[in-house]
Amino acid sequence: MPTKPLDRLMFVQGGQCFFCKQPLPKAEASVEHLFASSNGGSNNDENCVACCKSVNALFGSMSLKEKFQVVLNQKGQFKCPNGTGSVKISIPSKVPPTNTPQAPPKTPAIAKTKDDKLAFVVANLKQRGNSKPRTLKTLTSTVGSLYPQGVSKAELASLLQQLQLTGKVIVKENKVTYVL
Ligand SMILES: [Zn+2]
Numbered sequence: 001m002p003t004k005p006l007d008r009l010m011f012v013q014g015g016q017c018f019f020c021k022q023p024l025p026k027a028e029a030s031v032e033h034l035f036a037s038s039n040g041g042s043n044n045d046e047n048c049v050a051c052c053k054s055v056n057a058l059f060g061s062m063s064l065k066e067k068f069q070v071v072l073n074q075k076g077q078f079k080c081p082n083g084t085g086s087v088k089i090s091i092p093s094k095v096p097p098t099n100t101p102q103a104p105p106k107t108p109a110i111a112k113t114k115d116d117k118l119a120f121v122v123a124n125l126k127q128r129g130n131s132k133p134r135t136l137k138t139l140t141s142t143v144g145s146l147y148p149q150g151v152s153k154a155e156l157a158s159l160l161q162q163l164q165l166t167g168k169v170i171v172k173e174n175k176v177t178y179v180l
Contacts, residue, residue, distance in 0.1 A: 005031055005045065006030070006031050008045060009045065009050035010024065010026070010029060010050045012045075013049070017050070017052045017080060018051045019049075019051050019052070019055050019078045020078050020079050020080040021078075022052070022080070024050065024051070028052055028053055029052070029053070030050070030051065030052075030053045031048050032048065032051045033047055033048055034047050034048070034064060034067065035047050035064055036060075036061045036063070036064075038061045039061065039063070054082030055081060055082070058081055114162070117159060121143055121146060121159055122163070122168055122180060125142075125180060126180045132176070133176060136176055137174070140156060140160060143156060143160065143163075144156055168180055
């Protein structure tokens with residue numbers, strides 16, 4: 001027969017926290033006086049429960065009425081505020097970042113200056129190996145597709161012009177060849 005109050009309470013509660021019903025490691029367990037000892041609550045087992053330290057700390061010297069309120073507010077899904085339960089308190093703050101995927105990481109690193117843009121396009125064309133666009137029309141749409149956020153016609157034309165001016169792309173009778 002366990003003699004320490006905590007051991008007795010843990011045994012009676014089947015090793016679970018009185019409030020959240022999660023398995024309660026002894027290191028995380030503490031004795032909560034339902035009727036706070038600071039208010040004259042007794043040390044008898046009928047006034048004590050074993051529970052997560054975190055909820056014990058939360059309850060502090062709340063009145064029994066306030067504790068009831070806290071418990072009832074949980075609507076039967078009591079989770080001690082320690083994150084060891086099946087639902088972690090930290091989840092709500094972690095969810096938003098995954099729910100709101102930020103566009104920048106997925107879009108290619110679109111360069112700011114004209115030279116960088118050109119280098120970006122050239123690098124992309126290089127990656128295509130033998131499956132580079134063969135006509136000016138497909139090259140134009142390929143380059144345009146590198147800018148999922150849209151690119152102006154003028155900008156696109158300027159890029160294609162630069163590709164030709166720098167000799168990276170040679171356009172002859174609408175056929176495109178590459179010198180990358
Ligand atoms: Zn608990």
